[in-house]
Amino acid sequence: MKYNFDEIIPRRNTDSVKWDLAETGVLPMWVADMDFCTAPEITQALEKRAQQGVFGYPLTPAAFYDATTAWWQRRHGLAVDREWVVPMPSILTALSTIMKAFTAPGDKVLLQSPAYNHFFTAIEDGGCAAVTNDLLHENGEYTIDFDDLEQKAADPGVKVMLLCNPHNPVGRVWTREELLRIGAICFNNDVLVISDEIHSDLVFGEHVHVPFASLGPEFQLKSVTASSPSKTFNLAGLQVAYLIAAAPDLKKRVEKALHAQGVLFLNPFGVDALIAAYNEGEAWMEELKIYLFDNYRYLCDYLAEHLPQFKVTPLEATYLVWINVSALQRPAKEITAALLKEQHLWINPGTLYGASGEGFVRVNIACPREMLVDGLERLRAGVV
Numbered sequence: 017m018k019y020n021f022d023e024i025i026p027r028r029n030t031d032s033v034k035w036d037l038a039e040t041g042v043l044p045m046w047v048a049d050m051d052f053c054t055a056p057e058i059t060q061a062l063e064k065r066a067q068q069g070v071f072g073y074p075l076t077p078a079a080f081y082d083a084t085t086a087w088w089q090r091r092h093g094l095a096v097d098r099e100w101v102v103p104m105p106s107i108l109t110a111l112s113t114i115m116k117a118f119t120a121p122g123d124k125v126l127l128q129s130p131a132y133n134h135f136f137t138a139i140e141d142g143g144c145a146a147v148t149n150d151l152l153h154e155n156g157e158y159t160i161d162f163d164d165l166e167q168k169a170a171d172p173g174v175k176v177m178l179l180c181n182p183h184n185p186v187g188r189v190w191t192r193e194e195l196l197r198i199g200a201i202c203f204n205n206d207v208l209v210i211s212d213e214i215h216s217d218l219v220f221g222e223h224v225h226v227p228f229a230s231l232g233p234e235f236q237l238k239s240v241t242a243s244s245p246s247k248t249f250n251l252a253g254l255q256v257a258y259l260i261a262a263a264p265d266l267k268k269r270v271e272k273a274l275h276a277q278g279v280l281f282l283n284p285f286g287v288d289a290l291i292a293a294y295n296e297g298e299a300w301m302e303e304l305k306i307y308l309f310d311n312y313r314y315l316c317d318y319l320a321e322h323l324p325q326f327k328v329t330p331l332e333a334t335y336l337v338w339i340n341v342s343a344l345q346r347p348a349k350e351i352t353a354a355l356l357k358e359q360h361l362w363i364n365p366g367t368l369y370g371a372s373g374e375g376f377v378r379v380n381i382a383c384p385r386e387m388l389v390d391g392l393e394r395l396r397a398g399v400v
């Protein structure tokens with residue numbers, strides 16, 4: 017390997033949410049943030065920007081749009097016109113912008129639960145109500161309950177569906193067939209699909225990310241895609257993301273809502289990081305994927321040997337492993353609280369992602385192997 021993912025980077029006292037919200041001695045394996053240095057090409061681009069020494073109001077350069085559209089074409093086979101791209105500071109900004117642009121207080125928004133926790137908060141903060149289409153969980157695997165989706169989408173109060181593609185926290189990469197059915201149901205019911213594709217680059221094995229907007233003209237024009245290099249390249253602190261809206265009226269509404277929130281500029285460090293990531297970061301990312309999947313395999317082997325009562329959900333994408341701990345017959349929140357208190361291990365209870373997450377925990381494995389081993393040993397010590 018050219019890049020060293022085994023290196024332990026001390027992150028305490030670096031103003032890190034992951035590490036500095038955790039008390040001394042706690043191993044944090046919760047928030048979706050990786051304990052690796054980003055690609056060196058990105059750091060070099062940031063150093064170059066810092067050396068400029070003048071940080072006035074920035075323009076978002078053509079290179080931002082070129083890098084983004086080339087990435088989607090090359091990595092995911094999606095032709096994106098640069099006119100469709102709306103730069104954003106983060107996906108959380110994108111979610112609040114979408115709520116402002118496409119819903120009115122009192123509307124309903126569909127999501128598939130368990131669901132990324134900030135989907136719920138964005139909906140509530142937008143004055144709307146979340147309508148959950150619980151995923152089916154059978155034989156350790158998640159699928160979509162299409163009958164339920166059809167019924168819920170038919171509610172005239174439902175205006176938008178927040179789709180997580182690939183899915184955090186259950187790690188599914190939705191197939192073309194699944195996405196086609198979601199689209200058909202939503203379009204029949206005039207439900208706008210927002211496809212959050214932030215996890216689309218970290219997809220493993222034979223699984224292939226299918227961009228929702230790639231499935232045909234209707235999918236392109238009746239959806240908005242949100243994405244960012246921030247998960248793939250560990251750039252969350254630089255606050256850079258974008259929406260892709262092919263329909264001019266949807267794009268206009270997004271831009272208006274964004275400006276109404278006072279967002280007029282992107283941080284140039286974030287912009288430079290995106291450009292370097294998408295233009296020069298691919299080799300680093302390919303190695304990262306190998307390392308992450310090896311971590312996943314290590315975790316599976318470890319649990320099979322030492323904690324066989326825990327069942328690992330197959331990880332098709334992301335570095336967030338969704339583990340069924342229902343054999344313990346205790347609420348997930350109680351399990352994670354005890355692990356934090358007694359073993360100084362911070363992982364998330366499944367119920368953070370909605371009621372259907374009961375019986376599960378989510379573990380972030382994007383860390384050097386040595387840290388993963390430490391975390392697994394703490395987990396084992398806490399439950400046996």
Ligand SMILES: Cc1ncc(COP(=O)(O)O)c(C=O)c1O
Nearest residue numbers: 048106107108132184214252257
């Ligand atoms: C599905 C999903 N969307 C959005 C985000 C957050 O993105 P951002 O940091 O750009 O707001 C995350 C972070 O884990 C996520 O998992």
